[in-house]
Amino acid sequence: MRKYGLFIGGEWTETGRGARFPAVNPFTAEPWAELAEAGQGDVDAAVAAAVAAQPAWAATNGATRAAILNRIADVIVENAQQMAVYESTDNGKVIRETGSQMLFAARLFRFYAGYADKLYGSTIPLDSPTIFDYTLREPYGVVALITAWNSPITLLCNKLPAALAAGNTIVVKPSEHASVSTLEFCKLLTEGGLPPGVVNVVTGAAETGAALVRHPDIAKVSFTGSPGVGRKIASMAGEMLKPVTLELGGKSPNIVFDDADPEAATIGALAGIFGATGQTCVAGSRLLVQRGLYNEITERLATRAQAIRLGDPLDPASEMGTVANQPQFDRIIASIESAKSDGARLVTGGGAAKGAHLGKGLFIEPTIFADARNDMAVAQTEIFGPVLTILPFEEEEEAVRIANDIPFGLASGIWTRDISRAMRLVPRMKSGVVWVNTYRMVAAQAPFGGTKESGFGRERGEAGIMEFTTTKNVMIDYSSEARDPFAIKN
Missing domain, CATH: 3.40.605.10 (Aldehyde Dehydrogenase; Chain A, domain 1)
Structure with a gap:
């Protein structure tokens, strides 16, 4: 001790x-x-x-x-x-x-x-x-x-x-x-x-x-x-x-357009929500996907999430560790149960992770909800854990409206091959940080902070x-x- x-x-x-x-x-x-x-x-x-x-x-x-x-x-x-x-x-x-x-x-x-x-x-x-x-x-x-x-x-x-x-x-x-x-x-x-x-x-x-x-x-x-x-x-x-x-805090929108690179967007979404067990203020916990890629991205994420290696935080092979403390663990589990009750479709995960190699650790399964509405608590409340909410959208204007329709404004992401679209959208995102075709990137030289709550x-x-x-x-x-x-x- x-x-x-x-x-x-x-x-x-x-x-x-x-x-x-x-x-x-x-x-x-x-x-x-x-x-x-x-x-x-x-x-x-x-x-x-x-x-x-x-x-x-x-x-x-x-x-x-x-x-x-x-x-x-x-x-x-x-x-x-x-x-x-x-x-x-x-x-x-x-x-x-x-x-x-x-x-x-x-x-x-x-x-x-x-x-x-x-x-x-x-x-x-x-x-x-x-x-x-x-x-x-x-x-x-x-x-x-x-x-x-x-x-x-x-x-x-x-x-x-x-x-x-x-x-x-x-x-x-x-x-x-x-x-x-x-x-x-x-x-x-x-x-x-x-x-x-x-x-x-x-x-x-x-x-x-x-x-x-x-x-x-x-x-x-x-x-x-x-x-x-x-x-x-x-x-x-x-x-x-x-x-x-x-x-x-944050409840950051990560927007994937139909013309995005599906593999790059999938990796970016994974990093955004399951990196650091989702316990980061910039977590891309709201994934907005245009209808043309919606099913593909959802399936890709489910497959990758199920393969994430949970384990001893001190093991270099572990990809996701524990929740940091018991009160936070309890809040995350309560949020997952609330999302189920509200009618969001559970794609994968959905509870505490168990296994002999996990011992008594405060592990939560990488969890994905799809077909959510933006007015659901799971899409509006910062969970601060490995819980991703996927929301579909049709057109650019709808994506911007959904992305900004939250009380937070820390970070946001845009995935598109269309540089004109990216440059058009950046000024419209109500957040202190905007990532384009990347996510959860930091630099000593780059200022960091938010707006709204x-x-x-x-x-x-x-x-x-x-x-x-x-x-x-x-x-x-x-x-x-x-x-x-x-x-x-x-």
Whole structure:
């Protein structure tokens, strides 16, 4: 049994309350680690450590911050395999994905290291010829990063290196359902040379997160998670007029036109919903297929879904792991039963997956429903699991209408050989990300975020670091003329 404390001021500390809670391996259904549950006093201590470290970190020149971020990237690569084991053990995601995610985390550190000494301001020509005007990009100060359980290190690194490059100090609150990899990540930050107090981690449930959001010395909050929790965080932050970045859920449409490559579209649909056991905010859980390919794509997907290899997340041969935790498992099963009751046609799957090689793991069969209506709950509600809903459409206009007729707006996909159609449809998709003839593709350089109930603000790319800076404007009057004190000068 591994035991973890809180990471505050560069040291491992026990919670002042002495409270602890278990981390449960979703494959074995057994506790494998014990975590500290932070109270208000612990949150205060973590924020105080970040406040104390912030002036020196902000004053560190960009080249030095860049060097530290690059060293951290090196350490991540050196420890990628072990970090993948921690994450797969904690949340049941297959190691073939968590391993690649660790390398992507290193890529994000290198990307933002390149920005650390390039946070340029601008000079602005004004109407008055004797006023020199320029802007500065400055850090917020201390920011709170709150992450979800499905991809803890990826979600953290979507935020952390950008916030660090900009000169902020950090308090992280990972999900109580998957905290181990984040705590282990602190060791890599220290090894990479990050000064004490620049990054601090408190673990616990919703009360810990609320104490962090409400803390008066937290200047900005960045959250990844469900829309319901996102609303609460936005409300709490709004009471104190704190800016927030919210990366929330999705119910993404993946549209296949008759002229698409059937094999490529099938692979894209599989990746979109069954990759990561469907536990990803960009999951292409709504597959819209034009009538000409509808039966073929449905049959292809059923055949491929039935062949997906479920198994031990730490086995490189496994293609789909467990659901991350029991509450999520129960929600997915309830959604499947609701879809059956609503009249969607079950094509394959439809329940918990059993087998000697699966043990007590929280496995769910790759599940496909066809002939669904867009007003069904299975087509409107984020399930966050390996459940695909296939909806037929006739014409392009109908596809656009169905695709946008959801409360979410994170991602969408278009499969067509007609580049004119693709270019015509991209502006009409109400989502922050549009993939054409691919799906679930990421890049450090590309901004990521949503619209509607999928949140606001952007992560990754240049936009990601701008979320962690504020603009200061400076005016210098070098004229020698007297002015009228009772009239505004312009």
